[in-house]
Amino acid sequence: MGRIKTIEYFRVKPRWLFVKVTDEEGHYGWGESTLEGHTEAVEGTLAELSERFQGYEADDIEHIWQSAWRLGFYRGGPVFMSAISGIDIALWDLKGRRLGVPIYQLLGGKVRNKLSVYAWIGGDRPSDVESAGKTRLAQGFKAVKMNATEDVNWLDSPSVLESSIQRLQTVKAIGLDAALDFHGRLHKPMAKQLAKALEPYRPLFIEEPLLSEHPEGIKQLSNLISCPIALGERLFNRWDVKRFLTDASVDILQPDVSHCGGISELRRIAAMAETFDVAIAPHCPLGPIALAACMQVDLSTPNFVIQEMGLGIHYNVESGGAYDITSYIKDPSVFAVKDGYVDALTGPGLGIEVDEEMVRQVAKDTEPWRSGEFYGRDGAIREC
Numbered sequence: 001m002g003r004i005k006t007i008e009y010f011r012v013k014p015r016w017l018f019v020k021v022t023d024e025e026g027h028y029g030w031g032e033s034t035l036e037g038h039t040e041a042v043e044g045t046l047a048e049l050s051e052r053f054q055g056y057e058a059d060d061i062e063h064i065w066q067s068a069w070r071l072g073f074y075r076g077g078p079v080f081m082s083a084i085s086g087i088d089i090a091l092w093d094l095k096g097r098r099l100g101v102p103i104y105q106l107l108g109g110k111v112r113n114k115l116s117v118y119a120w121i122g123g124d125r126p127s128d129v130e131s132a133g134k135t136r137l138a139q140g141f142k143a144v145k146m147n148a149t150e151d152v153n154w155l156d157s158p159s160v161l162e163s164s165i166q167r168l169q170t171v172k173a174i175g176l177d178a179a180l181d182f183h184g185r186l187h188k189p190m191a192k193q194l195a196k197a198l199e200p201y202r203p204l205f206i207e208e209p210l211l212s213e214h215p216e217g218i219k220q221l222s223n224l225i226s227c228p229i230a231l232g233e234r235l236f237n238r239w240d241v242k243r244f245l246t247d248a249s250v251d252i253l254q255p256d257v258s259h260c261g262g263i264s265e266l267r268r269i270a271a272m273a274e275t276f277d278v279a280i281a282p283h284c285p286l287g288p289i290a291l292a293a294c295m296q297v298d299l300s301t302p303n304f305v306i307q308e309m310g311l312g313i314h315y316n317v318e319s320g321g322a323y324d325i326t327s328y329i330k331d332p333s334v335f336a337v338k339d340g341y342v343d344a345l346t347g348p349g350l351g352i353e354v355d356e357e358m359v360r361q362v363a364k365d366t367e368p369w370r371s372g373e374f375y376g377r378d379g380a381i382r383e384c
Contacts (some may be wrong), residue, residue, distance in 0.1 A: 001059045002027055007050035007087060011039055012362045013323040016287035018354070019086030021047065022057055022096055023058040023185060029094030029226065030354045032289035034258045037371035045083035046085040053087070061091045065264050081236040081261050088262025089293045089350075096349035103296035103349060105266060110299040112335030114341040116306045118179065118204075120285060120313045122146035122167070130312050132153030133171045135312075137138050142340030143204060143306065144171060148180040153384035154187045161194045161305045168201050179204040179230070184211040185383040191217075195225045204306075205230040205252055205281075211383075212244075219249040230254050234282035235263055238269050246274040252305065257282040263297055270301045279305040285313050288325045291335065292350040307342070315369075323362070328355050 002023030005210070009168050010018045017039055019031040035042050049068060054066055069075050082328050096103045104110050120143045122133035130144060148164050164180065171178040180203045182191060191209045198206065205228040210217045212234050221231055232254035235241050242251040244247055253273045257266045270280045278301050280295040293311060298304040310316065316324045326332035330353040345351025374382040 004050055004053050004056050004058050007046070007053060007090075009043060009046045009086065010359050010363040011032065011040075011043070011366045011368065012328065012359055013366050014318070016330075017042055017086065018287070018289060018359055018373075019090050020356075021087060021090040023094065027058070027094050027098045028172060028310065029090040029092065029097060029349060031086035031088065031090030031093065031262070031288050032075075032258045032293070033082045034286045034290060035082040037087050038079060038082075039368040041079045042082045044298055045079055046086065046194055047161075049083055049087060050198065053288060058091060059093055061088065061095065061264060064091065065261070069261075076237055076240070078234070078259055080260050081265075085258045085260065085262040085265075088264050089122050089257065089289065092263045092293075092296070093349035095280075096317045097299060100348050102345060102361050103263065104300040104344075107297070107300040111302055112299060112304075112344070112345060114343050115295060115298050115304070116143070117124060117141065117309050117337060117342050118143035118145055118177075118306055119309050119311055120145055121148045121171070129167045130170050130174060133174050133176050137174065137176065139311070140337035140339060141176070143177040143179070145179040145181055145204075145207070145308070146171070148182045148198075148206070149185060151376065152190050153376055153380075153382070154347075155189045161190070161197055164194060165201060168198060172201070174382060176206045179207060180347055182209045183205040183383070184234075186209045186210065186336075188214070188217050188220075190353075192221055192224060195221055195227060199225050203227055207231060207254065208233075212240075215247065215249060216242070219247050222251075228252055230281060232256070233259065235260065237265055238272055241269050241272060245272060248276070250278060250280050252279045254281050254283040254308075256290075257297070258286055263293055266294070266297050267301070270303060272296065274303040279303050281306045282308065284308045285310040285315070288329050288335070288352060289350065289354065291325060291353055292345060292352045295342070295345055296350060307339075309335070309342075313336075327352060328359055330355050
């Protein structure tokens with residue numbers, strides 16, 4: 001066992017924040033603290049935690065997690081939890097690499113040999129979903145997700161919802177299952193109309209039909225429709241999740257391993273969800289380290305159903321396409337999609353080898369990524 005010597009973090013294109021933990025014996029692990037649009041805030045928290053945890057035993061992952069959570073008085077929220085996430089993932093990677101086993105072996109072993117996956121089609125202004133869907137089919141995917149709508153007003157013309165149904169029909173017609181991401185863009189007057197209208201066309205699930213700060217509205221929607229309701233990327237720990245389990249409003253939880261407290265907390269959330277017969281489909285439109293971390297938990301989680309992959313997502317394409325989930329790892333084949341599945345990772349730790357030289361080179365001139373802005377015809381802000 002070794003004590004933590006350094007915790008480094010690297011801002012890399014297109015919008016990711018990687019973390020490397022090294023112990024005094026030279027063992028190391030990689031994590032990901034990406035919080036889209038808030039890089040500098042997470043970096044500030046990482047700087048504080050890095051100083052605090054220097055000298056801690058790297059093997060004491062739970063003690064470090066609890067120290068971060070309980071000894072700072074203020075806790076929770078996206079920035080703080082994303083910082084914890086990167087360190088936690090890196091510590092699990094370090095331990096797995098030191099012991100020569102995949103992380104899922106440290107979580108009790110795997111319960112499946114491959115993982116069902118889906119990818120994104122349709123950006124913020126979706127248009128040609130048929131072409132994008134066919135591209136995903138050719139890549140080996142059997143399921144996709146797309147934005148349910150463009151920007152929509154609190155109360156808008158019902159006609160703005162018609163294209164959502166058309167796109168769902170188009171994608172299903174070429175042989176893909178499709179989930180619709182409301183993205184928290186709709187408010188209750190429009191969300192309940194769209195959810196009801198989509199129901200006959202059987203989407204795989206509808207995601208964030210309302211923002212998670214409206215649990216009572218989500219509960220109302222769950223009583224109105226039979227479509228599975230998914231959410232969780234904006235829930236940052238098990239206490240945030242609890243209310244959606246106890247009121248039976250959600251069918252699929254989507255915690256993000258880079259936002260919710262890392263592998264340690266994702267595993268706890270999954271176990272909580274299982275007791276309520278709720279499935280886990282981790283959110284991950286992020287980098288390769290986050291994806292590998294999700295996969296380690298997925299492989300050992302009974303109630304896992306499907307994993308999001310950020311391969312070729314529009315955020316990566318908009319960066320010029322030079323940086324994707326395979327860009328910073330030495331063996332891209334570990335994420336190969338075959339007939340809708342990705343095989344279990346078999347290497348030690350996270351099961352990927354990060355190209356550290358490339359990470360350090362790209363980090364030298366990577367600027368913070370900024371979220372897009374959406375405005376209605378009247379100039380008022382719309383949810384992004």
